[in-house]
Amino acid sequence: MRALISLVGGLLFGAGLALSGMADPSRVTGFLDLFGVWDPTLAFVMAGAILPMAIAWQVQRRVPRALSGDAFCVPQTRKFDARLVVGALLFGVGWGLTGICPGPAIANLGLAPLAVLPFLLAMAGGMVLHKLWARQR
Amino acid sequence: MGTLFPDATPLMGFLGGVMIGIAGAIMLLGLGRIAGVSGMAATVLGIGEQGSDRKLALTFIIGLPLGAALMSLTGPMRIAFPDSISLLVIGGLLVGFGTRLGSGCTSGHGVCGVSRLSPRSLVATGLFMAAGFATVAIMRLAGML
Numbered sequence: 001m002r003a004l005i006s007l008v009g010g011l012l013f014g015a016g017l018a019l020s021g022m023a024d025p026s027r028v029t030g031f032l033d034l035f036g037v038w039d040p041t042l043a044f045v046m047a048g049a050i051l052p053m054a055i056a057w058q059v060q061r062r063v064p065r066a067l068s069g070d071a072f073c074v075p076q077t078r079k080f081d082a083r084l085v086v087g088a089l090l091f092g093v094g095w096g097l098t099g100i101c102p103g104p105a106i107a108n109l110g111l112a113p114l115a116v117l118p119f120l121l122a123m124a125g126g127m128v129l130h131k132l133w134a135r136q137r
Numbered sequence: 138m139g140t141l142f143p144d145a146t147p148l149m150g151f152l153g154g155v156m157i158g159i160a161g162a163i164m165l166l167g168l169g170r171i172a173g174v175s176g177m178a179a180t181v182l183g184i185g186e187q188g189s190d191r192k193l194a195l196t197f198i199i200g201l202p203l204g205a206a207l208m209s210l211t212g213p214m215r216i217a218f219p220d221s222i223s224l225l226v227i228g229g230l231l232v233g234f235g236t237r238l239g240s241g242c243t244s245g246h247g248v249c250g251v252s253r254l255s256p257r258s259l260v261a262t263g264l265f266m267a268a269g270f271a272t273v274a275i276m277r278l279a280g281m282l
Contacts, residue, residue: 003193005163005167006194006196007197008163009168009172010201010204011200011201012159013197014201014207015207016159018153018209019149019156020156021149021150022150023205029282030144032269032270033274033277035274039142039145041147042150043150044150046248048151049155049157049248050248050252051155052158053158054252057252063166066169068167070169073170074169083238084239087234088246088262088265089264090238091239091265092267092268093268096269096271097219097224097227098219098225098228098232100225100232101244102232106174109201110209119225122233127178127233129230131184131237
């Protein structure tokens with residue numbers, strides 16, 4: 001049952017990425033390209049996604065646990081550190097270079113699997129490199 | 138959206154966004170988890186946070202391409218990737234390393250964290266957006282676009 005809920009979540013998320021146009025890297029680049037023919041669509045996607053999620057957070061504060069019976073496993077860290085800042089900046093540069101972030105990268109396995117493969121393998125490689133780097137410290 | 142923004146599809150964007158937000162709400166209220174794709178991808182690879190549920194991460198990750206493929210059956214869909222393989226590889230490395238270092242991406246920080254008004258997510262989202270805008274501006278100056 002829990003796995004089914006998660007699958008439904010993934011299906012909806014992937015379908016939403018495709019419908020919104022955000023699975024298309026050139027559309028994301030169009031949003032980030034302020035000095036080109038600017039495409040504001042991504043802002044509408046963010047607004048549409050934040051709305052139900054903001055309601056969900058209001059509900060979350062009022063219920064003891066999730067429907068599955070699981071306790072809420074949400075981040076409690078409040079501290080700012082260099083990792084957050086540098087990580088977000090590196091991610092933003094990679095996102096700008098390609099127009100691809102992790103959700104659309106994986107969703108594109110169902111749309112343009114060959115085209116996304118180099119990015120996807122490199123993304124997995126970047127995650128492994130981070131793990132190796134974190135272990136060193 | 139007319140002549141001012143010829144490429145914009147605000148209604149489809151908003152509706153797709155609502156689907157993404159409902160998916161996030163299902164993960165939060167159904168399973169008590171954040172729909173953060175970079176975190177779940179790392180969990181599937183076996184290098185995620187302690188206490189993350191690999192089975193749940195895997196089913197969500199499998200759902201992403203399936204959902205996208207199902208949606209693509211409804212009509213033609215433009216998907217245009219950058220031509221350069223080296224650009225895709227460099228971008229992929231930065232996105233993989235950066236999202237793990239910064240504990241999230243567009244979904245975890247941008248959607249789930251911002252809608253919770255999490256200070257860390259608000260800062261992270263502002264920074265990766267700014268870096269994205271700056272990167273594309275530099276690419277345009279360099280004649281790469």
